[in-house]
Amino acid sequence: MVKQTDAVSETLSPLESAILEALWQSGESKVRDIYQKIKGKNPCAQTSVAVTLDRLFERKLVSRTITTGRGGLAYIYSARQSKDEYRKSLAQRAVDRIVERFGESAISYFNEKYQKRI
Amino acid sequence: MWGMLEHLFQGAGQFFADPYYMAAVTGSLVMAIAMLGASRRTEWTARTRSFLMYGHLVLLVLPLVLFAATLSCQEKGICEVGVTQTLLVVVPVSGFLALLAGLWIVPLLHRQxxxxxxxxxxxxxxxxxxxxxxxxxxxxxxxxxxxxxxxxxxxxxxxxxxxxxxxxxxxxxxxxxxxxxxxxxxxxxxxxxxxxxxxxxxxxxxxxxxxxxxxxxxxxxxxxxxxxxxxxxxxxxxxxxxx
Incomplete structure (x- = not known):
């Protein structure tokens, strides 16, 4: 059995990971909703959540739409990929990098190592 | 290039020898320094202080523009004075105008x-x-x-x-x-x-x-x-x- 670690928390900062987890659980959310959801386990300021969400948006990990509310405009954020899709894309990128670097050696290693499992 | 420098030196000699021009230059520079000093007064509004800073810039450039205007051709034929005059006037004046225009152009870009x-x-x-x-x-x-x-x-x-x-x-x-x-x-x-x-x-x-x-x-x-x-x-x- 191959030991699995949480790929999401390994590739993102703790706050980024918490925000994405919250979005995967709740679906579309505003900054304040996400902050309320994560502040118990991840003590941080609401500003940090807003700035981190903006960074995740720039990295194309979350999408956002603008809505008009009572106080003006607001963003509604959602994750671009499901958790499984995200994990899969991470795995793809990691494997592609290894194959790119080691070529045939990497492919034959994967064959030998995982043939039985497939 | 040498022609330009020659005209500049000749022109400068005549310019500084003229008491009226010298009075104008001295007055302009004294006013420029006075305006710069006044612009430091924090109790005045930013608008007044900005006006004084602009005034300071204009008065600094004024002697240069005056000097350029006094340059003239000493001989017939191709005259390089026009180039000298243009450089003396256009460079500082365009810099000053760019500074002024920036205050209107930048807001427009932000609005877009x-x-x-x-x-x-x-x-x-x-x-x-x-x-x-x-x-x-x-x-x-x-x-x-x-x-x-x-x-x-x-x-x-x-x-x-x-x-x-x-x-x-x-x-x-x-x-x-x-x-x-x-x-x-x-x-x-x-x-x-x-x-x-x-x-x-x-x-x-x-x-x-x-x-x-x-x-x-x-x-x-x-x-x-x-x-x-x-x-x-x-x-x-x-x-x-x-x-």
Whole structure:
């Protein structure tokens, strides 16, 4: 059995990971909703959540739409990929990098190592 | 090139020998220094201080323009004086005009990036501006999740607030930010900040550091916002939230 670690928390900062987890659980959310959801386990300021969400948006990990509310405009954020899709894309990128670097050696290693499992 | 230098030296000799020109140059430079000194007075409004800084620049350039105008061809045929005159006049004057135009062009560029606000924020700013008899600035949203707020002056003043800022602050805190920016527009801080950066690079010892000018202007804008809201609580909380 191959030991699995949480790929999401390994590739993102703790706050980024918490925000994405919250979005995967709740679906579309505003900054304040996400902050309320994560502040118990991840003590941080609401500003940090807003700035981190903006960074995740720039990295194309979350999408956002603008809505008009009572106080003006607001963003509604959602994750671009499901958790499984995200994990899969991470795995793809990691494997592609290894194959790119080691070529045939990497492919034959994967064959030998995982043939039985497939 | 040599022809230009020759004309310059010849022209300079004649120019400095003329007592009327010398009086004009001395007067201009003395006035320029006096205006620079007066522009340091922080008790005056930013608009007055900016005017004095512009005046200082104009009076610095004036002797050069006067000198260029006195240059003339000493001989018939191809004359390089035109090139010399053009360089002497066009370079400083265009620099001065660019500085002036920047104050109008930059706001226009910012406006193109913003999303026009015609809701409660614009209404609030309109009420406040009309209440103190100043021109109503337009309010724009910036499409960014980071908390940001700033304003531009010039002919068409505007206030910009990021959507991230709007989501982060309470209504009263957001109003405090709008009032702070309104304070900058009312005071005319934008021109003063730009000019002090430019002039400080030109002669660093003669002016307070631009950081000092910015600090003074921020304190004045804070005072304006607190005065309008009759409390500093919302402004301070907004600052604490935004960091």
């Amino acid at each position: 990036r913003g999303l026009a606000e015609d809701g409660p924020l614009q209404q609030y700013v309109r009420n406040q501006a009309e209440g103190i008899g100043m021109r109503v600035p337009d309010v724009f949203w910036i499409d960014s999740g980071k908390p940001q707020g700033y304003s531009v002056g010039g002919l068409k003043p505007a206030i910009f607030v990021s959507i991230g800022m709007g989501q982060l602050l309470s209504r009263r805190q957001l109003e405090a930010v709008l009032l702070h920016e309104l304070g900058h527009i009312r005071e005319g801080s934008h021109a003063l900040k730009t000019l002090s950066i430019f002039l400080h690079a030109w002669h660093p010892q003669a002016l307070p550091a631009p950081q000092q000018v910015v600090q003074d202007e921020e304190a004045k804008a804070d005072g304006f916002a607190a005065g309008r809201q009759k409390t500093r609580v919302h402004l301070e909380r907004a600052k604490k939230k935004v960091g």
